Amino acid sequence: MPARVLLAVTALAALLSTPFAARAQDAAAGEAVFKRQCAICHSPVQGKNMIGPSLFGIVGRTAGTVPNFRYSPANKNSGIVWTPEKLDPYLTNPREVVPGTIMTYAGLKDAKQRADLIAYLETLK
Ligand code: HEC
Numbered sequence: 001m002p003a004r005v006l007l008a009v010t011a012l013a014a015l016l017s018t019p020f021a022a023r024a025q026d027a028a029a030g031e032a033v034f035k036r037q038c039a040i041c042h043s044p045v046q047g048k049n050m051i052g053p054s055l056f057g058i059v060g061r062t063a064g065t066v067p068n069f070r071y072s073p074a075n076k077n078s079g080i081v082w083t084p085e086k087l088d089p090y091l092t093n094p095r096e097v098v099p100g101t102i103m104t105y106a107g108l109k110d111a112k113q114r115a116d117l118i119a120y121l122e123t124l125k
Contacts, residue, residue, distance in 0.1 A: 023119050030120030033113050041105075044124045052103060058082050059122045063098075074100030084118045091117065 034044070038055070046056035053066035060083065064076035078098050080086055090097040091114050093107040108114050 026116045026119035027123050028120075030113075030116035030118065033108070033117045034120055037105075037108060037117075041103075055121060055124060057125050059084065059087070059118070059124070072100060072102040074098050075102070084122070087118050087121065088114055 034042075038052075041051040042053070042055045043050055044055055046054060047067075048054050048056075049066065049069045053069040053071070060081065063078045063080040063082060064071045075098055080090075080098070082090075086097075091108050094101055094103050094105055108117065
C-alpha cells in the first residue's frame with residue numbers, strides 16, 4: 001500500500017475510534033430520546049422543576065436531592081446515587097428499581113436508546 005494511502009487509512013481509523021466523537025454522537029441521539037420521552041416532565045435546566053425534578057447534574061447525584069422538589073418517600077429514601085450503571089436499570093423499569101416512585105414512566109426498553117440517553121444526561125453539568 002502506498003504510504004499516502006496508508007496514512008489516510010490510519011487517520012480515518014483513528015478518527016472512527018475516537019471515544020469522544022462516538023460519545024458526542026450518542027449524546028446527540030440521546031437528546032432526541034430525551035425530548036421525546038422525558039422533556040414532558042423533566043427540564044435539563046438547573047433549578048427548573050416541572051412534574052419531575054430538574055435533571056441538571058443528574059449523573060453522579062444522590063437521589064431525591066433537588067431543592068424545592070417534592071419527591072415521594074420511595075425516591076427520597078432510596079439512597080441511590082445516579083451513576084450510569086444505576087440509571088440503566090432505572091430507566092428500563094423505574095418502578096422495579098424504586099418501588100413506590102411517583103414517576104409514571106413505563107420504561108425505555110431499547111438498550112441503545114438508553115445508552116444514548118445516559119450519554120446525553122452526562123452532558124448536563
Ligand atoms: C410523566 C412524567 C415523567 C416522565 C415522562 C419521566 N419522568 Fe423522571 N421523574 C418524574 C417524577 C414525578 C419524578 C420524581 C419521582 C419520585 O419522587 O418518586 C422523577 C424522577 C426521576 C429521576 C430521579 C431524580 C432524582 O433527583 O432522584 C430520574 C433520574 C428521572 N426521573 C429520569 C427520567 C428520564 C431520563 C426520563 C425519560 C426517559 C424520565 N425521567 C421520564 C416524572 C417523569
